[in-house]
Amino acid sequence: MAPEHSISDVPNELPVLPLREFVVFPYMVLPLFLFREESIAAVEDALAGDRLILLAAQRDPEIEDPSPDDLHRVGTVAMVMRILRLPDGRVKALVQGLSKAEIQSFVENEPARWARVKALPEPYEQDWTVENEALMRAVRVRVEELLPFKNLPPEVLTITANVDDPGRLADLVASNLRLRLSDAQEILETLDPVERLAKVDGLLSRELEVTTMQAEIQSQVKDEMSRSQREVFLREQLRAIQAELGEGGDVRGDEILEYHAKIEDAGMPAEALQEATRQLKRLERMHPDGPEAQVARTYLDTVVDLPWSRVSPDQLDLARAREILDVDHAHLDQIKDRILEFLGVRKLRQDSRGPILCFVGPPGVGKTSLGRSIARAMGREFIRVSLGGVRDEAEVRGHRRTYVGAMPGRVIQGIKQAGTRNPVFMLDEIDKLGADYRGDPSSALLEVLDPEQNSNFSDHYLNVPFDLSSTFFIATANLMDPIPGPLRDRMEVVRLSG
Known part of the structure; x- marks a missing residue:
């Protein structure tokens, strides 16, 4: 091993070895694996001289061939203790950090890179103070707390307990923390030992909080997995016991x-x-x-x-329908006459697929109650779905089953609730439909209200056609203008005045 070197022994010019992903601190001993020709040449130049070399970290570790501007100016003077040439062409060099130095300028040299350097000695050792002692003890306690989380070598505790110099303690702890490159370089460039130790204490505190939180998260995940596995195991045991006793059956x-x-x-x-x-x-x-x-x-x-084949038998007695409409609604003679005409056509042609009725009028004139009266007159179930404020196409067509919490659209849900395939289905507030990035519900309603298409209505959740041709759809609106033209063309408008 080469003899010890002091600050005064550092020459004015040294070969420079760029480091990619870490910073070497004084008193640190570690192996370096070199494959860049410039790095190998720098180590060979050091061995040819006094074994001293300057280790400087790159600003960007991704750069393959760093220029002088890509290197940090403050680095560590290290001694090359030994090298080993590997069969794959790489060189393994064992180095020991000695002291800090600053690059003043670079010297033209090939193939290794050389630089004029200035040694950065530690400030004069300060007298013992209560603050310094308290800071050193706090750092030792945090290192002990961090030991089981970071897999630090156990001998770190023994070494830190025997180090009384704040600067050396800071360098020793920082070299074992596997810090981010920027944090490690900041520690290296801080010359005042007490200030440097305070920064290390802050990094220790941050690292301790992060690792503690990480350990808690991992523990929670492990507990959840263990609980789930335990529940599955217990359920299987319960089934086995019930089968053995003949109680649970299959x-x-x-x-x-x-x-x-x-x-x-x-x-x-x-x-x-x-x-x-x-x-x-x-x-x-x-x-x-x-x-x-x-x-x-x-x-x-x-x-x-779903009522795939269940239907309510129609009761198309026009006299009874007139009686029900008169009982439920006074006046509105023209409206009731139009409804009776509509029902009369349905009575004459059982397969009639006429237009959809749309009641238009201000709120409170009886649009919804008219639909309920029609259902009662026909002997059908009545379902009302409010479309006010609906902006998602999936509200009409349903969600695909790949989504969590998927469900059918409102049309299929209404049919399921009715329990028959031919209810009177009221689409309330159809003029209040909206549209956004999730789709246009009014376009989805075109298939629902088109007699030529709704016999094979496709709901995304069901993923199979459902026949809506027997369903009697009635729409209501306050205004006609907001309703899109193609949707308006599929409906016969019946106006109710206020």
Whole structure:
């Protein structure tokens, strides 16, 4: 090993070795793996002389061939203790930091880079003070607290306990903290030992808070995973015990059989039956407590509850309809006559797919109650859906099942609530529909209200066609102007004056 060097032994010119991702501090011993020709040449020049070399960190570690401006001006004078040439062409150099130095200028030299340097000695050692002693003790305590989190070597505690110099303690702790390059360089450039130790104390405090929070998060995640695994294990044990006692039966098998029976009784068309059967087979293969199984159950519950083939028998007795309208609404003779004409056409042509009625008038004139009276006169269920303020197309067409919390659109939900495929379905406040980045609900309503298309209405959640051709749609609005032209063309306007 080369003899010890002091500050006065540092020559005016030294070869420079750029460091990419870390800073070397005085008293630090570490191996460096070199593969750049310029770096290897700098080490060889140092070995050819007094073994001294200047280690300077790069400002940007991504730069492959740094220029003088890419290097920090303050670095560490180190001694090259030994080198080892590896078979892949790299050189392993063991270096020990000695003191700090500042680059004054660069010297033209090939192939290694040399620089004129100025040694930066430590300020004169200060007398013992209570503040300095308290700061050193605080740093030792934080290092001890950080030891289990950062996997620091245990001998760090012994070394820090025996170091009484603030500057040396700061360098020793900083060299073991694996700091960010900018923080480490700031510590290196701070010459006052007490100020440097105070900065190290602040970095220790920050690192301790971050690692403590990180440990808490990891502990919470581990606890959640352990709790979930424990619940699954206990449920499986419970099923085994119930099966052994003959109490629980085959709960899983019972559930599948129940879904099979519901699917057969639902009267679905072929395409919907195929999709429901496919989802049931997927459910059979899934773990019963997994999130995917719950999604499949929710879909099957929705599909089997829909009135695929259930309809209410029409009661198109015009005299009875007139009586109901007269009881429910005084006056409005022209409006009631128009409604009776509409019902008369439906009575003559059972497959009539006439226009959709749209009641237009100010609030409170009886638009919604007229729809309810029509449903009562026809003997059908009545469903009302308010569209005021709806801006999302998914409110009409439903959400795709890939989304968490997906559900059918309001149309399919209304049909499910009615329990029949041919209710009187009131689309209230149709003039209050909006549009934004999530789509245009009024465009989605075109398919709902078009008699040529709604026999195969496609809801994103169901992913199979549903027949809405038997549904009697009635719309209400306060004003006609906000309703888009294509949607207005699909409706027959009946105006109610205030």
